[in-house]
Amino acid sequence: xxxxxxxxxxxxxxxxxxxxxxxxxxxxxxxxxxxxxxxxxxxxxxxxxxxxxxxxxxxxxxxxxxxxxxxxxxxxxxxxxxxxxxxxxx
Numbered sequence: 001x002x003x004x005x006x007x008x009x010x011x012x013x014x015x016x017x018x019x020x021x022x023x024x025x026x027x028x029x030x031x032x033x034x035x036x037x038x039x040x041x042x043x044x045x046x047x048x049x050x051x052x053x054x055x056x057x058x059x060x061x062x063x064x065x066x067x068x069x070x071x072x073x074x075x076x077x078x079x080x081x082x083x084x085x086x087x088x089x090x
Contacts, residue, residue, distance in 0.1 A: 001067070001070065001071070006067070009063065009066075010059065010060075010063045013059045013062050013063050013066075014055060014056065014059040017055045017058050017059040017062065018051070018052075018055045018059075021051050021054050021055045021058065022051060024051075024054075025047065025050075025051075026043050026046075027043065027044050
């Protein structure tokens, strides 16, 4: 696996993890009764740096596990293409 491929895969895993982490720990204005006239789903205070940190930690662990599985040879690329790739034309 080239460094460019590894970085692209890590970026995709990081981005998906970010969207999974975003809702955790969010309190909405409607729940707290703040700011009448504002959007009820708006967060009171975002803690984006904490979410970015958790995203990086979780994405790094997921990437390390997937890279170890791929590098060890447990999953081969030709097997993945055969089972999950595009259908063969006859």
